[in-house]
Amino acid sequence: MRPTVHDIAAAAGVSLATVDRVLNQRPGVRHVTREKVETAIREIGYVRDVAAANLAKGRTYSFVFIVPASDNSFMHGLNAEVMAAVARSPVERTDIRTLEVPAFDPAALAAALDTLRIERPAGVALVATDAPEVRDAVDRLVQDGIPVVTVVSDLTGSLRHHYAGVDNIAAGRTAARLLGRFLGGAKGDVAVLAGSMLVRDHRERLEGFAAVMAEEFPGLSILPVIEGRDDPDMAHMLVSDALSKRDGIIGVYSLGAGNRGLIRALKDKSVDRALTVIAHELTDHTRTALLDGTIDAILNQDAGHEVRSAIRVLKAKADGLSVIDAQERIRLDIFLKDNLP
Amino acid sequence: MRPTVHDIAAAAGVSLATVDRVLNQRPGVRHVTREKVETAIREIGYVRDVAAANLAKGRTYSFVFIVPASDNSFMHGLNAEVMAAVARSPVERTDIRTLEVPAFDPAALAAALDTLRIERPAGVALVATDAPEVRDAVDRLVQDGIPVVTVVSDLTGSLRHHYAGVDNIAAGRTAARLLGRFLGGAKGDVAVLAGSMLVRDHRERLEGFAAVMAEEFPGLSILPVIEGRDDPDMAHMLVSDALSKRDGIIGVYSLGAGNRGLIRALKDKSVDRALTVIAHELTDHTRTALLDGTIDAILNQDAGHEVRSAIRVLKAKADGLSVIDAQERIRLDIFLKDNLP
DNA sequence: CCATTTTTGATGTACGTAAATCAAATTTTT
DNA sequence: AAAAATTTGATTTACGTACATCAAAAATGG
Structure with a gap:
């Protein structure tokens, strides 16, 4: 049986009221008495029954x-x-x-x-x-x-x-390693789509991503970050633009939340280009894209x-x-x- | 305020004792009365205060x-x-x-x-x-x-x-896709180390693994399963043996718990052979092996x-x-x- | 319609803690 | 040493539910 307040009182040789005063830090207890009670609490291993306490x-x-x-x-x-x-x-x-x-x-x-x-x-x-x-x-x-x-x-x-x-630096690093490994030894450019560099989680993801890319995948170079402000249309436009301008892009890392636009851009890209894509956040859109092969992996926080x-x-x-x-x-x-x- | 048993009694027009009989399925309540009480419970949206109940x-x-x-x-x-x-x-x-x-x-x-x-x-x-x-x-x-x-x-x-x-079929499938993607388009053999095919989780992992391998990575062929009985020494011997006999092995999937032996075998293999390895269960041994590059990914259940x-x-x-x-x-x-x- | 059985009501205690009150004992101050 | 202040004890009520008891009412059987 778990010890109760009564057991404390008995063990410390004081009354229930005093125990209560100590437990709920009410005034009117001498220092020595307080310590006597606290010692008893420790010795008999009392833990307050939170359920009963909250009920009361x-x-x-x-x-x-x-x-x-x-x-x-x-x-x-x-x-x-x-x-x-x-x-x-x-x-x-x-x-x-x-x-x-x-x-x-x-x-x-x-x-x-x-x-x-x-x-x-x-x-x-x-x-x-x-x-x-x-x-x-x-x-x-x-x-x-x-x-x-x-x-x-x-x-x-x-x-x-x-x-x-989540640890966003670790998330970025993980994305980088996945992308790097999925691309085998291929050389080329990697596009990064973020919401805004003003948010800490996005900054940290990029930081981790860039670090692993530099350390371990020198054949891949990161293009200037595309800031889509987590807006589908803006992301669509910017990504489409980047894909048409640079044909060295073989990988994409989407570390923000504007994936609807990204997916649209990826789908209407020229069919001959196979990209490896890592995105954040599991939503209906990203799930569908993962299943149909548009995206290769999704990093998620629940x-x-x-x-x-x-x-x-x-x-x-x-x-x-x-x-x-x-x-x-x-x-x-x-x-x-x-x-x- | 949450409704209490008293509220039920009032709403149903019965006594507390009757409510109690209904709530705790005690005998001695007429069908009609029971239903009256149950209706009241539903209507006022009563939920038993589990903390108080357990206290009592x-x-x-x-x-x-x-x-x-x-x-x-x-x-x-x-x-x-x-x-x-x-x-x-x-x-x-x-x-x-x-x-x-x-x-x-x-x-x-x-x-x-x-x-x-x-x-x-x-x-x-x-x-x-x-x-x-x-x-x-x-x-x-x-x-x-x-x-x-x-x-x-x-x-x-x-x-x-x-x-x-965990869903072990999904685990096996995931392992296969990771291994397949990490290996890029390379062709070769894949060794599978299991504990025993008599345990359901191991069987299911293998099933999922084999399915994805067959569907998506035709260039990789799975060698006959090595059953190490989750025993370090046995696993070490069997894996070393397999590695020396077959030099077409480029990937290993360890779906059981005998990783200590596997890791030892991988470390003392001829240096020129780079294997991609996926293993199950995060332990001190597999963690170290992941960090030093002996293992490429670990699948884990917490x-x-x-x-x-x-x-x-x-x-x-x-x-x-x-x-x-x-x-x-x-x-x-x-x-x-x-x-x- | 009476006797019997079944159903319902009324009431009290318990669980472990919180919080309050008032009296008694102890300490401190003067 | 008396007065004042502080500390402690004893006791009660409450929280929401469970469970038991006994009496009262209603339903059922003959």
């Missing part, structure tokens, strides 16, 4: 999810996963609210974060835009004692408690896992519990035709 | 994990993960016990399962040996109302509630995830709750040098 508190965790108002498949998917979590939330004693902010707008994000300092939710999750003002706003929240986790995109040098997302992980971590922080690190590591999924879910 | 029951879930007494890194890892779960178990109101049975011994496994029919734990997880007697024993447990999940290796045609493991998933599913079944399917899908990890955890 009538507590519901109120969490806020801040997501960018971006119109691409990935963000839609992320939103859907947050909504799914909201739907489950009553069962899990959580009360999750989403807050939409303009994409790539540090000032708006920082303002939203500062609003939350008043509201004081039990935890905040955000898709970070990597800017100093956002970092400062996050740090203020953290210093106010509110748990904060970043999702998908991290925040350089901030005090956030956790990052629920938005559902990221959302659930963020919530688990926030909950653990709110309860003062530890998390299982291995469980919260967001993995980079590599999909070929054969292992699609 | 003083319930601890007693689960049994049946693992094979196999001496390879993967099974050791699995065992370690089960032990980690055992360590966490008091906090999660679970009481997990492991049961070791001889590996590849259907009779022993079936006997162990039948013992559990007496003990009636709240759930059983097992690494299945794919045999009719095991299937029947599992079906008996299920028919007794005990939740059963298979882990790592599934059981053909059984009534088990869930399988916490034992920790499998164990935790199995427990979550068992708990959900025991509580009569549903699971989040996407969360319980065990993914096939593909590791290159660059995305090792």
Whole structure:
């Protein structure tokens, strides 16, 4: 049987009320007594029954999810996963609210974060835009004692408690090795399509990609990055243009979210050119393209896992519990035709 | 606020005791009354507060994990993960016990399962040996109302509630495509090292591998399968032998757990031969081999995830709750040098 | 219509913790 | 040493559910 508060009281030779004061850091306990109780807690190996505690508190965790108002498949998917979590939330004693902010707008994000300092939710999750003002706003929240986790995109040098997302440098490196190996020893050019170099995850992917390319595949040279702003039409135009202008292109790495346009451009390219293509994010479009051979591999982060992980971590922080690190590591999924879910 | 049993009683116009009888399927309720209560439950959208319920029951879930007494890194890892779960178990109101049975011994496994029919734990997880007697024993447990999940290796045609493991056919297919693509258009032989063709997961991996090889890489031919019984020394001998006898070998697929011997054989092969190698299961040995270039890719199933998933599913079944399917899908990890955890 | 059986209601206790109140004991201050 | 302040104890209620008991009401059988 697990020890209870009564066992602590007996072991420490104090009353239940005193144990309660220590456990819930209420005032009115002398230092020596407090230590006596804490020793007893350690010695009998007491762990608070969180379920019973929350029942007694009538507590519901109120969490806020801040997501960018971006119109691409990935963000839609992320939103859907947050909504799914909201739907489950009553069962899990959580009360999750989403807050939409303009994409790539540090000032708006920082303002939203500062609003939350008043509201004081039990935890905040955000898709970070990597800017100093956002970092400062996050740090203020953290210093106010509110748990904060970043999702998908991290925040350089901030005090956030956790990052629920993939290692984007590793993702870029992996893409490079896959592309290099798939191309065998062939020599030629590689086109890179990104959303914007202003976002940290895209920058990091490119960084990793370029590093491995340089180290290991000297026969392949990276062309100047095409920034498609994650917009299908823009991506289509820019990629078509690049493909027609340069006929040395034998590989493409799409590290952003504008894959609809890319796929269109690849499909209406001159039939004689076989390209090896690696893209990020599994969506209906990329899935179809993978199956029909337009794309050779997809790197993916599972938005559902990221959302659930963020919530688990926030909950653990709110309860003062530890998390299982291995469980919260967001993995980079590599999909070929054969292992699609 | 979530509706409670009191709300049901009010809505249905019956007493709390009657609601309780319906909820916990106790006898002594007329059909019409029962239906009135059930309607009310549906209409106000009541969901039982599992935390409070378990608190009241003083319930601890007693689960049994049946693992094979196999001496390879993967099974050791699995065992370690089960032990980690055992360590966490008091906090999660679970009481997990492991049961070791001889590996590849259907009779022993079936006997162990039948013992559990007496003990009636709240759930059983097992690494299945794919045999009719095991299937029947599992079906008996299920028919007794005990939740059963298979882990790592599934059981053909059984009534088990869930399988916490990877799709091994997809794993084999993925290995084939990776190997084929890494080899570019080269022609030659591919050696396959397995543990034993008597285990279902190995058979399935081979099946998927062979299928894709035949469909898509006609230039590569698969040599007769080497069965190393997951034994390092045996694998070393057999692989060394094959490599020296056939010099057309350009690729190796190791789908079992005997990688230590394979790696040794690869390292002391004549230096001029560059092989492309795909192996299963991330262990210290395969990790080192991947980093030093002896192995080109590792396919992995995360034992920790499998164990935790199995427990979550068992708990959900025991509580009569549903699971989040996407969360319980065990993914096939593909590791290159660059995305090792 | 009475006796019997079945169904329903009313009520209390328990689970482990939180939180509050008030009295008693102890310490500190004057 | 008395007064004031602080610390501790004892006790109660609550959270939402499970489970048990006993009495009351309703349905059923003869």
